[in-house]
Amino acid sequence: MRLGEQSSLQPYRPVVKELNAIQPADVGERDALLIVSSSFGDGEPPANAERFPDALAQWPDRHRLRYAIFGLGDTAYPHFCGFTQALDARLTQYGARAIINRVDADVNVERFFTTWLTTLDKVLAGDAQAGRDLHLRVTAYGEDHAFNAALLERRPLSARTPQAWHLRLNIAGSGIVYRAGDTVYLLPENDEGLLIRLAEWLGRPEAIDALRRRELRQISKTTLRELAQLADSEELKSLLKIRQRKSLESYLYGADLLDVLHDFCPPHAITLENLLALLPICLPRAYSIASATREESLDLCVRDVRYERGGRTRRGTATGWLLKHPGPFRLFCRANPGFYLPRDTALPVLLIGTGTGIAPLIGLLREMAAQGERRETVLIFGEKRRDEDFLYGEELVTLNATGVLTRLITAFSRDAADKYYVQHAIDDHADAVSGLLQRGAHVYLCGNRQYLEHAVATALEQACGAENLWQTLIEQQRLHLELY
Template identity: 35%
Template sequence: MQITLDSPKTDLKDKLVQTTFSRTNPFQAKILKNININGAGSGKETRHIELSLEGSGLSYVPGDALGIVPSNDPELVASILEEMHWDEEAVVTINKQGETLPLKEALTTYFEITLLSKKVLQQAAAFTENEELQKLLLAENVIQLKEYCYGRDLLDMLRGFGPWKATAQEIVSLLRKMTPRLYSIASSITANPDEVHLTIGTVRYTANGRERKGVCSVLCAERVKEGDVLSVFVQANKHFYLPESPDHDIIMVGPGTGIAPFRSFIQERAVNNATGRSWLFFGDQHANSDFLYQEELEKYQQDGVLTKLDTAFSRDAAQKVYVQHKILEHSKELFDWLEKGAYFYVCGDKEYMAKDVHDTLINMIEKEGAMSRDSAEAYLKDMQKQGRYQRDVY
């Protein structure tokens, strides 16, 4: 009987190919669960998604992000093809390496078509005599140009500034490659081996007379279901991590989908029987429909994994209450935690929430530490240097 052995070299090479998943070689992760975790009557839709990492060799630590390589909305792609009377099967070159794809596939999977930039409009101007576009690009109209780009996409440009003297190839050559979308990981791999969980707020809004959809969030909400796959990779976050010692106290401020990394933190500390105290501030619009992971969090509190849980629901009272108001309400105890070495974390909206929390924190330190404003700011800067004040904001 003849036995044929596989070459060890080939075997090892295959294994390397299989396990080296990255941004440029994403893993096809099977969706195990995809549910809306907002209650009835909520004005929001937040997806809790569980993905299998089995066989990927991928790992992560609390604080890391998961990248998803999305595809564009088929309806938007169809509208662009229709507007320009383009042949969806026409082959276009997509990059400098000379790789090609049928036009419809290129617009769906390769190019960024939902964002406009000054550069795209400047280059597009060569293919039209539209006076409105030429005027918009004048140096003195820089503010109007920025305003035009905000919330508009390729279809808006094609509809607004024709007639076009350009081939499909010339137009797609103006576009940049679609970028992966990054989401804070909402699970601990220690607690959920071979799995990664995400908390994704679905983005839908109306602007300039058209319904708009977040590329990746609406893909997850509308077009993929359990059993389907998503192209993913792990993105390490060296600036957002748990203290090395589980004895340290942690304070977490994560309203809305900002809860994601803190679910990961809490799971990890539960598995490792951390002795440090933990305090979570969570906020959203309504307690009965927007308290994400309520049962889980309350169970962690009952079990003593979560020492304190404070919530702020802005639309449940005549006066709006946000997480920063809750921080001020507990300023004395919070400052005491900081004085005892607690780590302070913020995750979520950069423009408003994180800024308000930052200012509130300085006010609290100033008041409770009986310090000058400068000293309070220096105190917070020092915490930052020690890695005890960390922000994951977007």
């Protein structure tokens, strides 16, 4: 319907129909068939288009068709834009002529659609080259087909250990399209030191490369059961019983495969071949993108995860990889519409983040700055110390000074004798926060799941004097959460 209502198309008297309803007589020799369609399931057509390919095969003058296809899809599915790609191939086979190159759009469709409409206007006005020059196709990446992104920048954001880091990764030429609020998934490689120790335990040097991309940290109960059987470990079998759930969770917290082998498996009870049969490929690790829409790069904000256990220094699987390895880094992106800004710029936004939870929030602010968007925007940011932990502090102050941020409120918990958190900042600015929410503000919250959500929910309800505010925000789709 949006296409048919475009003012620039009205002189051509557009007719909007479902694909199933289109007949050969509906498309004259000087007409253009403009197809906007999604794909479903395994690249199948939607219900209102499923009969069209077979009907098209019977059209007498199908070779005379002029057409343009705008495909809608989701890169999370294996056959992304499968129907529109197949339809384009079939029309080409019939000898029909595309007046604009086919578009493969992910759920981040607005920018593509606007560009496509502008190109369509040029083509209909006689500029045929504009249609040939347009190339708008998202490339579908995933666990089985990741993009290798080179490292462009890696710098510390904080002075205190464990440090927060800013990274910029090169996605130029990838065809990846993202926007602020989206998520990048990293497919990491395991720590070299851990791999060497595993190879020594197994007595197999080749295990270093064989296990480099296997999941060694998030070990499933199924894998543990198999290891218990192979090692004939009654202790591990007992730990896997339902009544021992909490004990198992406590043991596995911060543990890796080498711990399990050392603690429960006699030497030579488990072979490399056993492990290769049991261990999946490294599970993707999700990170919020910390940048505005760019075609050539994306930014991340990550915390170095490092701790001691059993006489060994451990690092996070993904963060250790990101902060030690020179790259490239295997990744793919997924849209996260639940964390996008509301389209109506009259609606205020309240951004609340702690630590590296600033990542998606700085991305949203950068997007507003890049697009010249102005709306009432308040950020409440929490960390330990201003002089050591004010992540992106200079940039946030500048965004506040230039009006992208209406108000910047900080809560540094260790800068005074009494600890001061974001919930205390909400309480101290209760009138301003309450006014925002009364004006329909959307709330964006990002940080540690264990401590943040309940504290902020309680503080907002107290500030507004509304007992069920949190649930109301959820029901009105005004609450956007990224908790980890």
